[in-house]
Amino acid sequence: MLKEMVFAGFGGQGVLSMGTLIAYAAMKEGKEVSWFPSYGPEMRGGTANCMVNVSDEAISSPIDTEFDIAAVFNIPSLEKFEPKVKKGGILIWENSVIKKGPTRKDIHSYGVPAIRTATDKLKNIKVMNMVAMGALLKITQIVKKESVLTALKGTLPERYHHLLPLNRNALDMGFDLIKTK
Amino acid sequence: MLKEMVFAGFGGQGVLSMGTLIAYAAMKEGKEVSWFPSYGPEMRGGTANCMVNVSDEAISSPIDTEFDIAAVFNIPSLEKFEPKVKKGGILIWENSVIKKGPTRKDIHSYGVPAIRTATDKLKNIKVMNMVAMGALLKITQIVKKESVLTALKGTLPERYHHLLPLNRNALDMGFDLIKTK
Amino acid sequence: MKKGYKLIYKRPQTLTKTRINYCPGCFHSTMHKLLMEVVEEMGIQEKTVGVCPVGCSVFAYNYMNVDMQEAAHGRAAAVATGIKRMLPDRYVFSYQGDGDLAAIGTAETLHACNRGENFTFVFINNGIYGMTGGQMAPTTLEGQKTTTSPYGRDPEKIGLPLKMAEIVSQFERVAYVERVSCNTPANTRKAKKALRNAFEYQGKKLGTTFIEVASNCPSGWKMTPEQSLKWLEERVFPYYPLKVFKKPDKKEV
Amino acid sequence: MKKGYKLIYKRPQTLTKTRINYCPGCFHSTMHKLLMEVVEEMGIQEKTVGVCPVGCSVFAYNYMNVDMQEAAHGRAAAVATGIKRMLPDRYVFSYQGDGDLAAIGTAETLHACNRGENFTFVFINNGIYGMTGGQMAPTTLEGQKTTTSPYGRDPEKIGLPLKMAEIVSQFERVAYVERVSCNTPANTRKAKKALRNAFEYQGKKLGTTFIEVASNCPSGWKMTPEQSLKWLEERVFPYYPLKVFKKPDKKEV
């Protein structure tokens, strides 16, 4: 089945690599995948996002207009993508910076304090995206946690491999943030 | 009736203006006319020519492949255009520089010593083309002598109008070079 | 407004209300501000026509409250020439990046300068292609890393950075050339003065005026704004000195 | 051949047998001859690749017996760059007119020079667009009449003639720049020597070599060849002095 996803936030928050990891992991799990970034000067100061499709079959367009899953990390992204989540879809939002969460009632939304967790507990804001990823995996089960770790190994240059444990940590922590299944 | 003509020689021999005068004169006589020059770098050192069409009706292409009348002033032009004169057409050639004239028997050809006449009799090689023009008018009657003089007045800038008598002279002399009407 | 205080500086009216969308600390913003301050102070908003070509400043017309034309990449000098020749009594400026002015637009730039077209170049030399994401510019410094010179600019392969202010100064009909920066308040004040001079000389039809800004690109350079100021001082100014390269004779002015 | 005499000069074998179709007295012919003499004398016919763009010399490949590419108008420097980058051990030259090199091709010329592309420019500056029938060139002299400056070139409108040798000399990676002419036997001998130098420096990979020829265009100037020589001496050389602008350090050579 096709899952259409979007990851959105400020440039630098790691939303593009979050998408890449999911695409890579899904590919390793034998799925068809596509990953499509927002690009060009609109990124400047504004938001960055990427759309990821995972499917058992060939993927038609890499560009989606509605989403099964959205993860947003700042207010403009919430504003932009909340209306584009499909009815019954999933919206994950960072609730340590976004004060006022989504208002729609016809979707499943999850506030995740990814930034606070990363800064307070892990002392490294950079792994914020991995915290969010953990939560996302728990919520959506889109790919296996292990696949994401493999993906991380596969996409991170050798010289950063010492950061793998930290990332696993963040992933676990995010996973555990979601209490209900 | 359509008359297709070509005037060819070295650049500087006045072949282009010869064509212009005929076209202008014919226009003044109420005819449809077109004038088309060879142009571009091939002129360099090579030959220059122009094609003139005079007709009672609208003229189709200004570019002709065969001619009713050709006037040539150097060897390369003779070589190029002799074969392109229509059967029964007229070929006028300058016979003080071209030693060996045309060989075709199915056309009317006239050797005219335009250069010698201009240099020897008129002391001005520049009017060579008017000498030739005179001969051409006598032979072809394509336009009236007076029309050519009007044309000359119309195309020559004011400051050269003192040359008009010389040109008329040359025209007359050329006219008289042709004995048999 | 606090009582007993009077206003001594506020945002010029010649800037639109739109939030300026350049990266934090980018001198593009500063130069927009200065330029519009000069237009405001000279009272020439009605007579000013700007040209912005492709580059980060392609959206300049969203910010500057004057008539503007957006030009094709590299062609601002030609476009400004077209405008100025038709409207010789307007103040015309072209606002160009280094990729624009010194790479693809080299011919248009130099010929406009050589003809002495009577408009003002505002040349933002940030040593990089900002808009397209940080590729090497003709002004990228020796050894500087960019996305298309990932191992540092190698002069053996690609030559040395072009010094446009120096080059255009040589053209007789170029009236005024100065290289400025906005890294300190003092330099920023000088930059504004230079713009003002340029516009005034333009008003007197003295020829081409050319203000080069030794600018920054925190995003493309992958630096904080503060680091970018240091880079300017340590690396940029030694190669691109801030100075007046040419100015009109006293008597002309 | 006369008995008791020996041959001391004949047409180089590196020119084809085709009659050269330039106008009488045109230095394009002379430069073709000198260039091919140098190629013959250096024995590098097998290693030489030439580029001729649009201009009177567009037919150069009919005359020069070496591999050649005909380039689009203005783009000879880019084409030569492409060739030389692929074949770094060949001798590559671009043979360009002033319209070509200094108007439409300004960007390609200057950037090739700035990069220090290791080929030789042979730049025929005849102050006019010869091939297209005598229009104004970027190098047309002040006051000089052409078909598109029928009242004489007016610097107020179009600027002063560009001095390309002077401009390109400033680029660090340009190794050798000389302006020569062919108006006298002595100057012609110097011109040939300059070409030889350029090729030798190229062989040593010293950078860009640039020979500007203060040339004539009897047809475009509407002069006899003899008058064109006078014009050169009286009008051209004072503005375009014949000299070496730059040469490699002794130790490099």
Added chain:
Amino acid sequence: MGEIRLMKGNEALGEAAIRAGLQGYFGYPITPQSEVMEYLAQQEPHHNYVFLQAESEVAAVNMMYGAGGAGARVLTTTSSPGFSLMQEGISYIACAEIPCLFCNVVRGGPGLGTIQPSQSDYFQSTKGGGHGDYHTIVLAPNSVQEMVDFVYLGFNLADKYRTPVTILSDGAIGQMMEKVELPDPVEYKPDKPWATTGKTKDRERNILTSLYIQSEDMEKKNQKLQKKYEKIKQNEIRFDEYKTEDAEIIIVSFGLSSRVSRKSVDIGRAQGMKIGLFRPQTVWPFPYEKLREYADKDRVKFFISIEMNAGQMVEDVKLAVCGKKPVHFYGRMGGIVPDSYEVIEQIKKIKE
């Protein structure tokens, strides 16, 4: 009646432009177009326009953008390779909706090719040689007189629709002299409230741009352009016919080749063939409807497109005829003008 002269197409173009109120000319020399520039350089002191020889065609087209955007009536002329260099600029001008008049005096391509007359830039002019969905109105004169008339028309259409207009001439029409009647000079008073002439207090600033970074905005811009093109298609299609009333064979031909074809009609009719000539004067917009009407007529046996290229307009003829009747093609390339008899030979071959 206007003044009668014997003029070259290129010079007539220049003179017509002056009379039609030319304010700015920007160009670069190239054969067989240079006479336009030379004429305008010569005439400049006597009139009120700016003549500027640009450093290249790329510069010239962008000067057009600037000057046209400043509200002036502007012209540039060039020939094939130069027109290729202008394509980026034309795409910008079309999108920024700046009235500009172009003339391409076509020569034989591709590449440097030959300087002799050709029609091989038909596709480039009509389908858009530049990037993106745009069109310029393309007028194809077949005589020096029509060259003059189309200059007036071209300027007016450019203003009316805020669009670039191209005159698709060729080396022969540019170089040849014919009798021409020159219309009286007009006093041109531009009415262009959108032009960038300086933001006065009573209006918002004027912006000329082709940038719409958001897809939604760009699509809207495109829709606006497409709407304009529809309007032009409705109002501005022009064509000329010769003996088509009863024709069984219809020659379709534009520009110079249409003159050759006109003679072919007469030759053919003298030999008993009912030939007619359909001549698009606007090749964009192309007169599809009118041709389709002929295709629907029983008496019409076939069409033949006569061109000086490898077969370009014939695609438009086919699109018009839509399979209802056979469409043939005959053309010469590389600067060669087909001969009227050649065309007849071709038609005879088809009839067999």
Added chain:
Amino acid sequence: MGEIRLMKGNEALGEAAIRAGLQGYFGYPITPQSEVMEYLAQQEPHHNYVFLQAESEVAAVNMMYGAGGAGARVLTTTSSPGFSLMQEGISYIACAEIPCLFCNVVRGGPGLGTIQPSQSDYFQSTKGGGHGDYHTIVLAPNSVQEMVDFVYLGFNLADKYRTPVTILSDGAIGQMMEKVELPDPVEYKPDKPWATTGKTKDRERNILTSLYIQSEDMEKKNQKLQKKYEKIKQNEIRFDEYKTEDAEIIIVSFGLSSRVSRKSVDIGRAQGMKIGLFRPQTVWPFPYEKLREYADKDRVKFFISIEMNAGQMVEDVKLAVCGKKPVHFYGRMGGIVPDSYEVIEQIKKIKE
């Protein structure tokens, strides 16, 4: 099986070029293409090719001319406005018959437009954006995998026919990542006796030119080119089909929009409509014959061309179908990718 990676289209293009024996890359940055350059700049030290950032697209295309003419396997990449600037050069390259590979990562035009994906350069690429009668082979990939495959194919076709080849990509295919299988590197040994590498004693000098000043010569040159194009039409047409065997409605679509359309086929079939997809992989030469076969089949009711432009390929579809069946068009402009359901809606509307 080759190496499997998750790669961006632009990077995959770069990697494929290296593996296919790239010798020279000349290019100028422009979104959404710059990653190609960046990738090749990054990889340069590890391989044996020259990477050169040119001062402009005009310079780049002429460096291609020089380097390709010197016998090297050369590539440049750009996006729409940059491709417009290359048109003069491409016309020269086509005429001088120099093998070169181009990739246009199309964005929405005209003018500066938007950087979002588009197909609005179809006309420019297929009808010849430059002057004169010429064509480049135009390959239109619709996936990152096909991008890789077409780089190999493109280089080989360029050599085989001594012709420029264009890959018509778009912003989405350039920017998106997909799974890709990379073929093994080839050791490229050019066999180009015509290349200008220096005139050795055993041969006449080699000349690369596009100048044939005499019309007769230029016509001959054109005939030679036309013959070559005929040969390419016979041998190199490529297309792909999806459920066309029994289709009553045929969607014609290329590149990115063909992926959207593929999904529409499934959606439509699920709703009981017999839809099929015909996807030209070469858009020049266009698969006219094959489409015509479908037009001749009774079961086929109509065609619809789905494009990301205002309707360009649809002209070729019409030329193929030749009036035998209705040909419809649906497109989005300005960088917007149509949605599969939108397409179905459109088809339903037509059916009514």
Added chain:
Amino acid sequence: MPAKGYVEIDIERCKGCDLCVLSCPTDCLALNISDTNSYGLYYAYLKEEDDCIACMNCSVICPDAAITVYKKEDQPKQRS
């Protein structure tokens, strides 16, 4: 005694580039790193109200023209 001044910073325009902070001769500006504006950016504020001398360094260097400067009346005028 230097002039006494006061600045207002338009929080929404401020991008937290820190250039004003670096340029203030009396060190009276600072970046608020505990809050962001609606663009998610930290912003500058007048930390030491009393120290401002109305030198305008901050408003001159501020790229985004986010700073308005006031000066106590009766003090000699200063120019930018």
Added chain:
Amino acid sequence: MPAKGYVEIDIERCKGCDLCVLSCPTDCLALNISDTNSYGLYYAYLKEEDDCIACMNCSVICPDAAITVYKKEDQPKQRS
């Protein structure tokens, strides 16, 4: 005593530009203006055979490489 020389001029290549004539130090060349070559151009010829000193000025300046120069044997070599 200067070297004794001799020149041959390829009439068909000569364009009568006169540059050799102008450059000859001993004035031994001239333009034949009573005849033209097949291109219709006057051509240069060695008018004073005895005066040629094999200086090569003419061959050096001749644009069209129309001149071949010979020198009497046993004389010291000269370079172009």
